[in-house]
Amino acid sequence: MCLLLGAAGVGKTLLVKRLQKLSARDCKGDLGEPPPTRPTVGTNLTDIVAQRKITIRELGGCMGPIWSSYCGNCHSLLFMMDASNPTQLSASCVQLLGLLSSEQLAEASVLILFNKIDLPCYMTVEEIKSLIRLPDIIACAKQNITTVEISAREGTGLAKVLQWLQDEPSSR
Numbered sequence: 223m224c225l226l227l228g229a230a231g232v233g234k235t236l237l238v239k240r241l242q243k244l245s246a247r248d249c250k251g252d253l254g255e256p257p258p259t260r261p262t263v264g265t266n267l268t269d270i271v272a273q274r275k276i277t278i279r280e281l282g283g284c285m286g287p288i289w290s291s292y293c294g295n296c297h298s299l300l301f302m303m304d305a306s307n308p309t310q311l312s313a314s315c316v317q318l319l320g321l322l323s324s325e326q327l328a329e330a331s332v333l334i335l336f337n338k339i340d341l342p343c344y345m346t347v348e349e350i351k352s353l354i355r356l357p358d359i360i361a362c363a364k365q366n367i368t369t370v371e372i373s374a375r376e377g378t379g380l381a382k383v384l385q386w387l388q389d390e391p392s393s394r
């Protein structure tokens with residue numbers, strides 16, 4: 223089981239829908255128009271079947287205060303940030319630090335997704351890294367942390383996310 227967390231509206235539900243489409247046999251790489259999404263109130267379980275089945279549990283951003291109660295049997299974590307929203311970044315960083323220091327996620331592999339890079343105002347990963355001091359966070363964390371820039375809307379970087387999930391045995 224892989225946990226997908228991040229603040230409200232960062233694009234978690236769209237990502238899951240896009241990954242599901244991308245991994246479908248008849249996709250041929252054309253994702254088409256982005257499907258509509260609604261804010262997730264509660265939790266959203268999705269199976270992605272590619273080379274093997276991967277179950278992703280998205281928790282709505284509005285569930286932030288109780289995310290930790292779902293960390294129990296999760297061994298991989300997708301944490302999403304909105305690269306086009308600098309005002310949300312510090313709050314997201316605090317949430318990320320909380321998760322990384324949780325005992326339950328000490329063994330987890332972590333992929334940090336910087337989403338919405340299709341928007342003209344997006345911050346590059348280098349800008350975000352220096353703003354939230356990501357190299358320090360990664361150096362101090364117990365987990366193995368990888369980062370990727372994506373656009374769930376346009377499909378940019380999604381093949382890398384799928385590959386990470388495939389290569390990550392604990393997301394089973």
Ligand SMILES: Nc1nc2c(ncn2[C@@H]2O[C@H](COP(=O)(O)OP(=O)(O)OP(=O)(O)O)[C@@H](O)[C@H]2O)c(=O)[nH]1
Nearest residue numbers: 230231232233234235236259261262283338374375
């Ligand atoms: N431009 C752009 N918009 C995006 C992208 N990803 C998601 N969105 C839009 O952002 C809005 C929120 O997306 P959701 O996937 O519902 O966000 P969420 O993280 O699931 O939100 P909660 O369920 O409330 O926690 C929707 O209008 C999406 O179409 C992206 O990469 N680029």
Ligand SMILES: [Mg+2]
Nearest residue numbers: 234235261262
């Ligand atoms: Mg959602």
